[in-house]
Amino acid sequence: MTGDDANDGAGDAGRPRDRRSTALRATGLTLAGALVLGIAAAGWAYWHLNSNIKSVDINSALGEDRPPRAVTTPSGSATASPLPTGSLNILVLGSDSRSGKENQALGGGDSEGARSDTAMVVHLDAGRTKATVVSIPRDTLVTRPSCPLSSGGSTAVAYHAMFNSAYSVGGPACAVKTVESLTDVRMDHYIEIDFSGFTKLVNALGGVTVTTDEDIADDDSHLTLKAGTHHLDGKQALALARTRHGIGDGSDLGRIGLQQKLVKSLLEQIASTDLLTDPAELYRVADSVTASLTTDTGLDSLTDLMSLGQSLKGLSAGQVRMVTMPVVPAPSDSNRVVADEPEASDLWKSLR
CATH class of the missing domain: 3.40.630.190 (LCP protein)
Structure with missing residues (x-):
């Protein structure tokens, strides 16, 4: 077996791993893209609804x-907000x-x-x-x-x-x-x-x-x-x-x-x-x-x-x-x- 043959064999053996790696990267990029789009959509929806509201001071x-304002008794709740x-x-x-x-x-x-x-x-x-x-x-x-x-x-x-x-x-x-x-x-x-x-x-x-x-x-x-x-x-x-x-x-x-x-x-x-x-x-x-x-x-x-x-x-x-x-x-x-x-x-x- 020549050195070239050995390299070819190693390449063949590596292709499944390469395909799996490529698929994983593609999946990761797709999920990341979907996440970014989801966040962007949610952000746009919030901005859109917010900008809909007109106000008067x-x-x-x-x-x-x-x-006078009504006297408000503070809530006894221990929650942060x-x-x-x-x-x-x-x-x-x-x-x-x-x-x-x-x-x-x-x-x-x-x-x-x-x-x-x-x-x-x-x-x-x-x-x-x-x-x-x-x-x-x-x-x-x-x-x-x-x-x-x-x-x-x-x-x-x-x-x-x-x-x-x-x-x-x-x-x-x-x-x-x-x-x-x-x-x-x-x-x-x-x-x-x-x-x-x-x-x-x-x-x-x-x-x-x-x-x-x-x-x-x-x-x-x-x-x-x-x-x-x-x-x-x-x-x-x-x-x-x-x-x-x-x-x-x-x-x-x-x-x-x-x-x-x-x-x-x-x-x-x-x-x-x-x-x-x-x-x-x-x-x-x-x-x-x-x-x-x-x-x-x-x-x-x-x-x-x-x-x-x-x-x-x-x-x-x-x-x-x-x-x-x-x-x-x-x-x-x-x-x-x-x-x-x-x-x-x-x-x-x-x-x-």
């Missing part, structure tokens, strides 16, 4: 001339913003600007296992305080003003200040969702089931439903939330009753949907919600919203109480209402 706009457990008040607005083609197609506001179509104060009890949601009729006559304007200066105090005019003239900061003036309750956070976002959220959850007590036929909201149980898609659910002329006496109080049913049904739908087991579904819902959210700067990141959501894991739909601020017809206008005292003040006092 309510605290800077309003300063310290506000009701305990979830918040103190009581919390959140002003939640549904706006009829006309921004974007989707909102316009769904019946958003006119050229004079968006209005707060729905206003709810969400009070979370200490421990976050019970909640009270108080609806404020948008037709309530209030004293609208002087509000700062983003362009500089401020609005004048307005007496006997419609409650939902606050958002129209001064945006979120004025809406918060007007609610705090009306209730003497500090709003710890602010969350606003527009028509498009609400519709997408309902669709992402697979619709919502609601039972109505009477037939509905409202030409304004374009909703027609027989009394009974219905599974609604996003557009139908939005129409239900806006319906007022097709039920009862056509007042805002009838619409609030429908909105409260809808909120309870949505909470039950969310509770029955295990989003954590389906990352794709979770992302789709999160994308739908964050794309149409405006919050205060204390909730303007995915981390902040997730922390709030996780702190509510012990809160069930059955422990959410839905009420409406007590009102009576306004002496000056039977089509408007004013706070019914002292019942209204007693309600707000219970949330401080």
